[in-house]
Amino acid sequence: MHVLLVEDDALVASGIVAGLKLHGLTVDHVGTARLADAALATSHFDVCILDLGLPDEDGMALMRRWRSSGRDLPILVLTARDALDHRVEGLLGGADDYLVKPFDLHELQARLHVLVRRIAGRSTDCINHGALTFCASTGQVWMAGKPITLARRELSLLRAFLQNPHAILSTEQLCDSVYGYEQQLESNAINVHIYHLRRKLGNNIVETVRGLGYRLGPAEGASER
Numbered sequence: 001m002h003v004l005l006v007e008d009d010a011l012v013a014s015g016i017v018a019g020l021k022l023h024g025l026t027v028d029h030v031g032t033a034r035l036a037d038a039a040l041a042t043s044h045f046d047v048c049i050l051d052l053g054l055p056d057e058d059g060m061a062l063m064r065r066w067r068s069s070g071r072d073l074p075i076l077v078l079t080a081r082d083a084l085d086h087r088v089e090g091l092l093g094g095a096d097d098y099l100v101k102p103f104d105l106h107e108l109q110a111r112l113h114v115l116v117r118r119i120a121g122r123s124t125d126c127i128n129h130g131a132l133t134f135c136a137s138t139g140q141v142w143m144a145g146k147p148i149t150l151a152r153r154e155l156s157l158l159r160a161f162l163q164n165p166h167a168i169l170s171t172e173q174l175c176d177s178v179y180g181y182e183q184q185l186e187s188n189a190i191n192v193h194i195y196h197l198r199r200k201l202g203n204n205i206v207e208t209v210r211g212l213g214y215r216l217g218p219a220e221g222a223s224e225r
Helices: 010-022 033-042 059-068 084-092 105-120 152-163 171-179 189-201
Strands: 002-006 026-030 047-050 075-079 097-100 126-129 132-135 141-143 146-148 206-209 213-216
Touching: 002 010, 002 033, 010 026, 010 105, 026 033, 026 171, 033 059, 047 059, 047 105, 059 075, 059 084, 075 084, 075 105, 084 097, 097 105, 126 152, 132 152, 152 171, 152 189, 152 213, 171 189, 171 213, 189 206
Parallel strands: 002 026, 002 047, 047 075, 075 097
Antiparallel strands: 126 132, 132 141, 141 146, 206 213
């Protein structure tokens, strides 16, 4: 899951980034509305955590602007504005969820997974693909009932494919999902992770679409070794 964190408090942001990365999420942090606009213009995100007290534009105004322009990115508002009318205004103004500071990091992580699951139309946390089962919130993976250990980057890559089962994902999109949009990478970094996924989960788990990128392989071939 690729998360955009829009938070101007550097200390709060660093704690959120560190905590979510421990749960296997890819997080990019910006501290202003202007930088949030730039991030959305240059990268794909699965969900946004939005603070309302930004220095250059009120978060409510930013969220309304995004919604009026057609951006349907799931948004979780994370703010100290705890009055009932603030929560109602936030939800009616375009937020998909509203969490008040101070908060528990485990609850934040769980709410993010619920948002992404809801957008994908899934009713459960686990994703089944043939013999493969992936638990999105814990990062646990089973193949034909046998637990499989994946490295953090491999989990992020698998999550990207399973959450976009019919899409062809370019190398750039996969880099965003696995590393974030600002990191400079070796040109073969994604190829290396795909090699390890195929070695652990079977050659058919990822298909190469020449000239375009990669996509999730057919479910019936996912358990082939």
